[in-house]
Amino acid sequence: xxxxxxxxxxxxxxxxxxxxxxxxxxxxxxxxxxxxxxxxxxxxxxxxxxxxxxxxxxxxxxxxxxxxxxxxxxxxxxxxxxxxxxxxxxxxxxxxxxxxxxxxxxxxxxxxxxxxxxxxxxxxxxxxxxxxxxxxxxxxxxxxxxxxxxxxxxxxxxxxxxxxxxxxxxxxxxxxxxxxxxxxxxxxxxxxxxxxxxxxxxxxxxxxxxxxxxxxxxxxxxxxxxxxxxxxxxxxxxxxxxxxxxxxxxxxxxxxxxxxxxxxxxxxxxxxxxxxxxxxxxxxxxxxxxxxxxxxxxxxxxxxxxxxxxxxxxxxxxxxxxxxxxxxxxxxxxxxxxxxxxxxxxxxxxxxxxxxxxxxxxxxxxxxxxxxxxxxxxxxxxxxxxxxxxxxxxxxxxxxxxxxxxxxxxxxxxxxxxxxxxxxxxx
DNA sequence: TCTGGGGTCCTAGGACCC
DNA sequence: TCTGGGGTCCTAGGACCC
Numbered sequence: 119x120x121x122x123x124x125x126x127x128x129x130x131x132x133x134x135x136x137x138x139x140x141x142x143x144x145x146x147x148x149x150x151x152x153x154x155x156x157x158x159x160x161x162x163x164x165x166x167x168x169x170x171x172x173x174x175x176x177x178x179x180x181x182x183x184x185x186x187x188x189x190x191x192x193x194x195x196x197x198x199x200x201x202x203x204x205x206x207x208x209x210x211x212x213x214x215x216x217x218x219x220x221x222x223x224x225x226x227x228x229x230x231x232x233x234x235x236x237x238x239x240x241x242x243x244x245x246x247x248x249x250x251x252x253x254x255x256x257x258x259x260x261x262x263x264x265x266x267x268x269x270x271x272x273x274x275x276x277x278x279x280x281x282x283x284x285x286x287x288x289x290x291x292x293x294x295x296x297x298x299x300x301x302x303x304x305x306x307x308x309x310x311x312x313x314x315x316x317x318x319x320x321x322x323x324x325x326x327x328x329x330x331x332x333x334x335x336x337x338x339x340x341x342x343x344x345x346x347x348x349x350x351x352x353x354x355x356x357x358x359x360x361x362x363x364x365x366x367x368x369x370x371x372x373x374x375x376x377x378x379x380x381x382x383x384x385x386x387x388x389x390x391x392x393x394x395x396x397x398x399x400x401x402x403x404x405x406x407x408x409x410x411x412x413x414x415x416x417x418x419x420x421x422x423x424x425x426x427x428x429x430x431x432x433x434x435x436x437x438x439x440x441x442x443x444x445x446x447x448x449x450x451x452x453x454x455x456x457x458x459x460x461x462x463x464x465x466x467x468x469x470x471x472x473x474x475x476x477x478x479x480x481x482x483x484x485x486x487x488x489x490x491x492x493x494x495x496x497x498x499x500x501x502x503x504x505x506x507x508x509x510x511x512x513x514x515x516x517x518x519x520x521x522x523x524x525x526x527x528x529x530x531x532x533x534x535x536x537x538x539x540x541x542x543x544x545x
Numbered sequence: 546t547c548t549g550g551g552g553t554c555c556t557a558g559g560a561c562c563c
Numbered sequence: 564t565c566t567g568g569g570g571t572c573c574t575a576g577g578a579c580c581c
Binding site for chain 1 (some may be wrong): 550561
C-alpha cells in the first residue's frame, strides 16, 4: 500500500498576525492578544515570547510591560480572526485534493499521489497565503498526521528550514536524528501528565517513543498512545476528516466582567448563553435531548469559600427551540443557585445532540406545535443573520448586561465591517 | 483588583441484568 | 453456613488539543 503524504499548515502566532495585517507598525514589536474579559494572553508575537510572556499568563502580571517594553495588547476579536481564517483555508484548499480544517489557524492537507516536489509545493502555498492575505505560516509534511505535526514543529522552531519541513523525503536516519533531539512532550497527544509518566519509564525523546513497543504502550497507557507510536513510525492511523461531523455537544460559557451576586443577573446571562448555543444547534440542523447549566465563583480567591455547581437536565422531547431550552436551563439555575456568593462564571452545555430530521414518531398535536416553533426560530435566525446578532432576542437576556465581559482593547473588524475599514483608512 | 472558552475521546467504576 | 460471574450500559472525570 502506498504511504500517505499529509501536510499540516498553520498560521504563526495567528491572532497576533491577524492584528498585524491591519496594523503593520506592530511588525517587529511585542504584541499579545488577550482572552475574553482581557483575562490572560492567548497569543504572543515572537518578541512577546522573548520577553518571557507565557501562554495563558494573566494580563495583570504582564501589563507593566506596556510602558517598559512597548508591549501592545489587544482584546480578542473573533469576528476578525474567523474571517481571516476562512480566507486562509480557502487559499490552502487550492493546493490539495482534500483538506481538513482542524482549528481556526491550522489545517491538514492530503498530498498523497501529488506528483510534485513537496518542499517546493510547501513553499508555494506558504508564499501564496503571505502574499494574498499577509499571514505568515509554517508547513510540516509527513506520512501521518502525527508526523506532519512534528514536522510543523520543526519548521517553526528551526529557522534553517525556512518554514517548510518535509520528513517524508528524508532518509530514516535523518528523521531519527531529528526525533532524538526533540522532547517527547512535543508530540501531538502527549501532554504534561503523559510526559511525566513516559519519562519515568525512560522515554525522554520522540525517538524513544517511536521505538517503544506498541503493545506495552497500549497496556500501560492507552490505545490512543499506542496509535501515536504507529503514527510516529509513519503508519497513518488517523484519517483525514474532510467533512466535519456535527458537534456532539455545544458549550457556551463565559466569565463575567464583574462579580455577580443576584439570581436575576445570572438568569440574564444564562438566557443569553443558551440563546447563542441554541443558534449554533440550529445552524448544524440538530436538536438536543439534554442540557447542563453551571455556575461558579472564582477559584483563585483565597479569602472566600469556593462554590461551584452544575446540573444536567434531560428533556422529555428533544428540541432546538430557544424558548424551551432557556426555560429548562433557568429551572436548573434556580436549583443550584445559592445566595451570598460572588459568582464569576456561568455556562450552559447542550448534550445528547441528534439530527433534527431523524424521522421520530410524534403525535399530530406535537408535530403542529413543532412546526410552528421551527418557523418562529427560523425567522429569528434569518433576521439576526441580516440585521446583526441579537437584533431579535428573548427579553430575559436583559438590556444593560452589567455582567457582560470586558473588552477594552478590541481592534476594528477591518476585513468585514465597512465602518471599520473607514476607521483603518483614516489612521 | 485582575487568571479563557470550546471541543474530543477514553477509562474506570457503579448499576443492572441474567 | 454457604453468598457467582460475566456482559452491557451509563456517567463522571481525566487528559488532551487549540
